[in-house]
Each structure stands twice: as C-alpha cells, then as structure tokens.
Amino acid sequence: MAPPLLEIRDLTKRYGGGLFRQPSPPALENFSLRFVEGEAKITTIAGESGSGKTTLANLSLDFIHPSSGQILYRGQDISEMSRRERFVFRREVQAIFQDPFGTYNPFYKVDAVFNTVIQKFKLTNERSERRRLTEEAMEVVGLRPNEILGKYPHELSGGQRQRIMVARAFLLKPRIIVADEPVSMIDASLQMRILEIFRNLKEEYGISFLYITHDLSTAYQISDDIYILYGGSVMENGDIEGVIQNPHHPYTQLLVGSITLPDPDVRWEGRSSSAASEDTAAINLNGCKFYHRCPHAMERCASGTPQDYSVTPSQTASCFLFE
C-alpha cells in the first residue's frame, strides 16, 4: 500500500531553549494528522492566538524544524529529503498566507508572481505556454487575465490579490495547500467567494487543504474535519458537522458559544464570562491545558493530562469528562 500523502506524527515544537536556557513551553505538542492520496479533504486547524496553529503551518511547510516527531511526505521524512525529493515537495505542497498586501513586491507587476514560479519550477520555457498556464490558473480562481495582468499590486483589491495567490498555488498543480488565515483580512462579503474556490479545487482537482483559522463559521462552510487547538494541544477533533453542532470539550463549547450569528433572534449563549476565562495566556502546563479557564475543572485536571477519548464514532475530545 502506498504511504499516505502527508503524515504528521507526534509533532512537538518548543521555541527557544539552548545550552543554558530553559526551553519554553511547547507551542505545539504531540500533534498527529494524515492526508491520504485520492481522498482530498479540507482540514481546519482552529484556535485562538497562541494556540499553535501557525506553528503547525510553518512546520508542515518545512519553514521551521520540529523539536520531536516527524512529518512524512509520501512516506519520506521532510527533514531528510534529497534535493530531488525536496523539489517535488516544494512544488506539491503550496502555501497561502494571511496578508494579501505583504506577499507582493510593490515594484513588480503581478505577472512576476506567475513568471517566478514558472521559472523556478521549470514548468516551461516558452512564452506562449507561460501565458497559457497563467491564464488557465487565473480562470480557475475566477479572475479575467486581461484585467489583471500588467497591473501593479496596489491597483488590485485585497480579494483579487488573494485570488492571485490561490492561482499561483494552483499553477503548480499541488496536492496540498496550507492556507494560514487566508481570508481574515478580506471583507466578509468576499470571504465566501475565496473559500468557494478552495472547495472547487478540492472537488475538481483533488487538492487537499490545511485551513488554519480562528473563524469557525468559515471553517464550518468548507471543511470536512477540524482540530481545535488550545495551548498547543488538540482539545477536540472530528468531523466538522459533529464538532460544531455538537461540541463536547468545554473549550470547543466556549468557542462555539462565542460565535456571533448574523441573526438577531439568536442571542449569544450565556452572559459575560469572567475575566479569567478570557485570559488566553492562562495555560496550565502540568495537566489539561485548559484547566485554568474550564468551568468543569476537576482536581485531577490540574496534574493529569487527558487522552483523546471517543465521544462519537467520528469525534474525539481530550477531556476527563469523557473518560
């Protein structure tokens, strides 16, 4: 049997440390995940700031190296790849970042974005073929090439710029796209149009996505499954429908309850949480990470680390309530 496309095994990342300094608490701890060839899916990694979601993105793109654990791409550890293997990895795993303004060089026309990747990955040497590939990629994301090519980044809107980034990634026929908060700087009315493109790329081209976000509403719209991170650990994981509509872990419940619905008849659940429950830095390092903010905290949560317990056939929660 062929190895999975991407397999993340017990990944842990601690920043800092060194010969004489204590390493800092883990930014990501014992994280595992798997993408299988032929079963394209959109997986959401959700959490607040400091939950480790961007660390995971950077690790899976091989921008930073894990403290322990492994990331295997087509069965090969990405930190031990040969030049040739790395070239394939770099092409097949693409990234889309948060800021559609910062990813461009303001002095170059947007065409440069496409020309650079075509050159670097030696897709073609021919001018006409280059143009064809670029136009094809732009059409997939719903942009009209003659309106966009030849322009400078400042002449385009945030939504257009972000779609160009999706087109750039698509150009390389990737297997996986890691999208770190791709729509958080885009107008609410345009977010769904970008995310719709993700869904099309999954369904028509079999591209999987690691969708990293703090926004559960958009995650619910497009993803197949979800991991809820808190303080670097997975609190709840499973099928998107189950986790959002029937959250089990107290942290997921807090997150889902904080979502504002664009419906004035549905009130926010509960009244003001105490200031303690909003201190995102209050992470318990000895036991359950969520202990300090948890309304159901028990004595054993302070020092014992809960395992992932199955709460439904397609959902696990890391909480002693479900042991």
Place this chain on the structure above:
Amino acid sequence: MTVAIESAPLLQIENLRVYYWTQAGPVKAVDDISFTINPKERFGFIGESGCGKTTTIMAILRLIKRPGRIEGGKILLKGSDILTLSDEEMRQSRWSRISLIPQGAMNSLNPVMRVQDQIADAIVTHRGAVPIRELRERIGDLLETVQLSAEVADMYPHELSGGMKQRVCIAMATALEPELIIADEPTSALDVVVQKAVMETLIGVQERLNASMILIGHDMGMTAQVADRVGVMYAGKLVEVAGTRELFRQPQHPYSQALISSLPSIREKKRGGGIPGLPPFLLNPPQNCLFHPRCPHAVAFCQETPPPMHRIRTSHMAACHLLSAPEQFDSAGESDGGVLGATKAAAGAEAPSGHQTR
C-alpha cells in the same frame, strides 16, 4: 429629563457630504446621507470596506483631514449643528460629548505612560485640575466598570493582554460620560472569546451612561447581536436603514440582501456565497443607482434615474427603484433585461440566494 427631550433624536445627520479632493477630481466618500440616532440607541453601520462608514463617523467628530472636506449638510447634536462650532468648542466636545473607540484602539495607548496617567490626562484636559485623591478614586471606578482590577491603574500597556488594553480604551472613552460613543471595529483585533466579553463590557458601560452608540464592524454577526437599528452603506450612500431584526430578516435593498446572504454562518451550509463584482471606483462611479452594475434586478431605468429613499414602514427605508418604482421592472423584463443581463453574466453575476424582494 422631560419626555419631550427624551423622544427627540440625539444626533441628526442631514444631507451630509464629505469629498476627498484628489488631482483627478472629487471622490465622493460620503454623498448626501441622512439619518438620526435616538437617545440610548445602538446604531450599527454595515457595508464593504471603502463604502464610507469610517468617513461618516470621522465627519461626526469633525476629524476629516485634508484632502477630505465636509462639503455640506448638517450634523445636529441635540439640535445644534456641530459644524458651526469653532475649533476650540469642537475640541471641548470631543471626548466629553462624543467619544471614539478607534479601530485597533489598543495600539493607541501610549507605551511609556501608566494606565492611570493616560486616563487622568483625558479627565484633566477637559475638566481642569482635580484633587489627586478624587482622581484616583474616579480612575478606580472607571476600571471597575470595565471589569479590570484596580492594580491595572499602575501598569504599563505592555503588561496587559489585548482584551485588557481594549477595556482600558473603553474606560478612557467613557471617562467623561459622553452622550454618544462611536466604536469603530472595537473588537476586530481580538480573539473570539475575548471579543464577546469586551463587547458585553462596552454595552454595559453604554447602558449605564444612558449614552447612544454608533457601531461599525465588519463582523456583521456582532452588529446583528448588538445594534438596535442598522444602516447599510454602499459607495458613500446610505441604501437602507431598518430595525436590526427587520433588516436581517427582510432586507429590501438588493445590496443588503446580497451582503446578508453572503455571510458565513454555522446554522446552514451555503453554496456560491459572496456578491459578484467589486464596489465601484468612486472617482468614476456608475450613474444614478450606484449598485446597478452588480444588481441582479437592474434595468435601464436604474442607470437613468437616481433611486429615492423609499419608506417601507416608519422605521424601514431603502433606496431602490424596485420599491419606489416597481412598474419599471414589470415592463422592462423582456426588452432591457436582455442587454443588462448580458453584461451581468460577463461579470459573473448571480442572483442572491434566499430573500425575494417582491
């Protein structure tokens, strides 16, 4: 307070126009908008970025900077036009009568001043010297109303989390008990859980002061939860005003319909969200109805005649010919629909799902 004063609007905006003068001509960032805000009311503005929401509130504060200029209209605060105040009178009114919680307010704190000194600054500047004990007591009370402990007074901004800094900003903005609090994206830089708590604090303070509030937020879910009435802005025009429930349940303007149906929600999964096309370039905007190039219902009449504000009910108004001149759409269905329909198809247009206008 007598009943008569109570029922008069706190803020009345009449035909306000704010233009930015560029070398290529005027950009009509706010073009002839009128609305009122009642005492104790929370009024929300929604619309895509660049549609004039922030310009409108900056005009209310008279903080429009060159090349922008208030070209006309009236801004009546309790009946008197603040556009006629001298600069010094206006300076006195800001903070004490109208206060602002700006976008990214938490980054507006001075990093080298303790929290209490910054709050004291606002009080002393407007109220003159206050005995130190009284001042400390006042600051303690203010921090308590925003659910911060008294120790925060002695801290520097870098010692506080984002949510705490935002609470300090709320304390500062309400220190002088203003009649109108303007909050421009007050929670957009915060985590979801914190957003909710900070918003609840802000509402609590606003209710305690009996102040009115203008809320701008790109999080329309937040607006739906918080505002009493909502105004929808598009390309510098106010296109619809209604009670929050009515607006989100039965939006009448095609733009409001598209905007509201484009929102991601955890209640239902949608396909094909978003509004086709882009907001117009305001140096060279479309003629008359500014939304017609993106509107699924547009007919030639929309290009020829500006849509008047049409009153659907006492509390619900929208500027669309579908409401004020429905006969234009019955006859135009065959002949004009073809031409405009073709241009819209090229722009990748699609009818907004959900709400039916007629």
